[in-house]
Ligand code: IPM
């Protein structure tokens with residue numbers, strides 16, 4: 001039986017890094033004798049140019065008939081002058097999250113020991129390694145709640161959460177923490193925002209069901225500072241939609257490059273959408289210098305969470321570690337004594353390691 005994955009490369013570096021992920025999926029297929037059926041579809045700016053809309057119906061139905069979506073990235077200067085609601089980010093990614101009720105954003109910030117020198121922080125801050133998981137609420141809060149609007153005198157968005165929305169994401173954070181170091185830091189702004197008072201109360205209530213997990217509440221401004229001062233204090237970080245957006249970029253950069261980190265967007269079914277944390281990086285697109293590892297690790301997460309193939313996930317992570325051990329780096333993570341390779345070479349090396357390490 002073949003496993004169906006929708007492939008949505010999108011804009012900017014999306015298609016280049018997706019090529020690496022597809023190469024790696026082919027290697028997984030050979031190594032584990034799994035047949036993948038990959039269904040490519042247009043999304044984002046490319047879809048606007050070709051079909052007049054960032055999320056064509058055909059793309060949505062391709063996703064619906066797949067077990068999971070591997071997403072590249074969308075957006076770029078070419079589409080920035082469109083009205084905001086037609087721009088690729090707003091008109092493709094957010095509707096996809098909403099349509100499939102992908103309320104869980106899992107964003108791991110994992111420092112590979114080989115890349116400690118690539119981090120802008122002092123290596124001694126993560127002598128014991130760094131493994132943070134951000135659990136971001138993805139379908140509520142100020143991104144989605146109404147009303148939103150603009151007239152001659154003002155523009156406004158509304159931040160709102162229901163207790164049910166907070167509870168379901170909080171449960172994911174606590175359940176995940178049970179499999180890890182059993183620490184949850186819940187990020188809010190309960191000193192200012194009423195929504196965040198509800199957030200804090202609800203998270204505290206859910207915590208009572210998880211007596212083995214320690215819960216710490218932290219204001220978002222303090223959390224942004226603590227992530228840089230002492231990142232190793234964190235295990236699972238639970239955030240609402242907008243704070244999670246900001247904190248996840250910050251955490252990603254601790255690891256040295258936005259090009260290293262994957263993400264999973266999940267619902268309460270096995271269906272999920274997987275994408276690199278970084279964006280379409282139009283400034284470096286088409287030059288063969290982008291780092292495909294985030295896209296490749298996103299494919300690994302897809303295999304684990306949506307296709308229930310944890311051994312394929314682990315094999316991809318191992319292959320990435322081995323290639324880093326061999327000293328190969330794309331430009332964003334290069335340092336003295338390493339060998340700089342192109343986007344394509346990096347994908348080939350990881351794929352090669354997968355088939356070779358049987
Ligand atoms: C992310 C991105 C998106 C977000 C944009 C592209 C809509 O920044 O996935 O973090 O804000 O959620």
Ligand code: MG
Pocket residue numbers: 245246249
């Ligand atoms: Mg973001």
